[in-house]
Amino acid sequence: MVAVSAFAILAVLVAFIPLARTLFFSHGVKTEGIDESALAEASTDLDGTWTVTNRPGPNQTSAGYTFDEVLPGERRTTSGSTQGVHGSVTIEAGTLTSGEITVDMTNLKSDADVRDESVRRKIFHTDEYPESTFTVTEPVDLSTVPDDGSMGSVELTGEMTIHGTTQPVTQTFNVARSGEQLLVAADIPIHREDYGVETPELVAAKISEDGEINVRLDMRK
Structure with missing residues (x-):
């Protein structure tokens, strides 16, 4: 009976390892930066109120996270994203x-439903904290952002x-003016414990303390 039980446990572990790798070690869905190949000359003035849109395209609005997941003897970077982003700048x-800018954390998705459920319920606790925000707190000069379809950069100060x-x-x-669009993107480093985000004792993986918040915004007037 003991031998049979040990064999059964071993069989379960052998079957679980590939599943764990699929659920926790796939690379996920990352919010990438601005696709420069899709940029064009600006066709509207810079001044005004720009509102986040979610129109399909190569620079569609998206926001998410990137962290390392750690299993014994292996470490891999994975990401999750959502297009549930709204807000505006003046x-x-x-x-x-x-x-x-406000991000709906309840819609974060990677490429594994089990991971997504853990991230939403056990890491970010989206039932209690459904949104994350970034608020600009200091004015910044954008007059040097190119209007010829090339990309510039600015330093923004705010509260996240x-x-x-x-x-x-x-x-x-990174900032770009393209046609009627104002595109903004960044990978913002974070130490999750600074935000009270603790990693649960997951069955197959733990989340590293340092990661990124990835943002790409398509804004129009």
């Missing part, structure tokens, strides 16, 4: 004067709220 005389905790953030963002 530009006056070439200066970004205000802005707030995740899991109900707010921290100051200063980060360089």
Whole structure:
């Protein structure tokens, strides 16, 4: 009986390892940066109120996370994303004067339903903290952003709220004016414990303490 039980346990473990690798070690779905090959010359003024849109295309609005998942003897980077993003920014005389972006954390998806359920319910606790936000707190000059379809960069200072905790953030963002679009993207480094995000004792994987919040915004007037 003992031998049979040991054999059964071994069989379960052997069957579980490929499943664990599929669920926790696939690369997920990452929010990438601005696709420069899709840029064109700007066709509208910079000043005005720009609102996040979710139109399909190579630079469609998206936001998400990237972290390392760790199993004994192996470590791999994985990501999850959502297109549930809304908000707006205001530009006056070439200066970004205000802005707030909100991300619906309840729709974060990778390429594994089991991971997604763990991320939403056990890591970000989206039933209690369904949204994350980034609010601009200091004006920034955008007048040097090219209007010829090439990409520029600006340093934005603001406050980022995740899991109900707010921290100051200063980060360089890529910015491009393309046709009627204002495109903004960045990979923002975070230490998840700064936001009170703790990793649960998952069966197959643990989440590293340091990661990124990935953002790409397609905004139009």
